[in-house]
Amino acid sequence: MDPKVIFNQHLKNVKPSVVGKFLEIANEYKEIISLSVGEPDFQTPWHIRQAGIAALEQGKTFYSPVRGLLALREQISEYMMRRFDVQYHPKTEILVTVGSSEAIEMVYRTLLNPGDEVLIVQPSYLVYEPMVYMAGAVPIIIETFEKDGFRLKPEQLKEKITDKTRLLILPYPCNPTGAIMEREDLEAIAEVIRTTAMLVLSDEIYAELNYSDISHVSIAQIEGMRERTIVTSGFSKAFAMTGWRIGYACAPQEIISAMTKYHQYAIMCAPTVSQFAGIEALVNGAGDIETMRSEYNMRRRYIVDRLNKMGLSCYEPQGAFYVFPNIRPTGLSSEEFCELLLKKKQVAVIPGNAFGDCGEGFIRISYSFSLKHIIEAMNRLEEFLKELSLG
């Protein structure tokens, strides 16, 4: 009898990503200038790499404890307290994961049952929605708007809550919009959340890349939120450590225990060498964050200024490393715009609809590239828009 491959029905239902399709087109061009990548252009700071090398040299290459090295969890605990004023016990309330991606996945796997509704704020990171499908739950999209600075408003949240709502995904600072939520924004939605039994997954991977005058506020800081919030974060964006695959989740003991159970069977532990590097990052890396943030901030100001001069209205992003301009005045759809820009000027940016239907009419420009590279790309974009308006 021939083998018959039957795929998981949830996986089958997930649509292929717009980004994948777009990349296929982009790959046909040799000399493209890309502003599409979603990871830092900086190398991991040398002292952090050295800590990784030292771990290798000393042969610290065994499995770590399931939850992660205690020394690392202690540092994460101190860091969360120092930076965001939230206390997590290193032994029971922190789980070290393979990137924050795993942390998000573990939250879904441990908290969702078939038919549960998960509220997802969009435009946002394109992983949240398909993974909810794969967990057999139902994603419910909350659209945010340019006029609100892409912030989540309490009335929008209220509207979508049903008795099946289990979880809210809060993606701030936000990829791709660069939006942030300030304390009063969080207070306002917390008021709604407190009237329900739902939990909150706050993806704070871009917390250190906040360019406003006040630094990032975690929703876990807001009254009554810590006990129902899972904060996921990691080292990738703050310390330019994407390839090390290391992140973490902080949450009340009951939730972390359940996640740890899943993590133990599925993953065993996060890469040990990366964990040693992570300790060094948290102990001595504050200066590196500052250097990178000020560099990103320059690029951010430059791009926003150029876009405005080109006549593309653009919400001034306050976080992450993306700008999300509105391209509707061109009369093109996001995908048409990106394909044409690629074809005519060999500049690659990501169509906004990749981040949810409400991202239609926008494009995502990443500024994790050198200023020189960005200047050239902006010059080409300007030419492109001029040619468009001339027909």
Place this chain on the structure above:
Amino acid sequence: MEDVLKLLTQNARLSHQEIAVLLGKTELEVDKIIEKLEQDGIIKGYQAIINYEKLPQVPVLALIECKVMPKAEHGFQEIADRVMLLEEVESVYLMAGNYDLAVFVKGSTMQQVANFVAKRLSTLDSILSTSTRFVLQRYKQNGVILDEKDIRDPRNMVL
């Protein structure tokens, strides 16, 4: 001030308006900072960074290590003053170590550089000895990698 200098070091052709945008300052503020940097002699000029290898006639660059007898009261200043005025000389540094003055010289041929050393430099009174090192290949200068073609962005588009 440092942030303006850093930007100009990377690209001296940025306009004051662009620098203002990058640093979140007003154009007027940037005008003032740069004017002051120039007046104080901190910014000495703006030059192109040239990849000489690409010129039809590649000039010869040499480092001449000079041992010098310092003069009472003047130390190395007097000889440095004389050397720096020679038009073939690109840069002069006082060094710690096995020799005293590092003199970078640009000429059109090796012969020309050799002549310069023999006739103009080593004949100066306080120069005790010279040792000439010719540059074979320039890879990076003024912080710029000259042949950047092969440096690819190692990042993969994932999501």
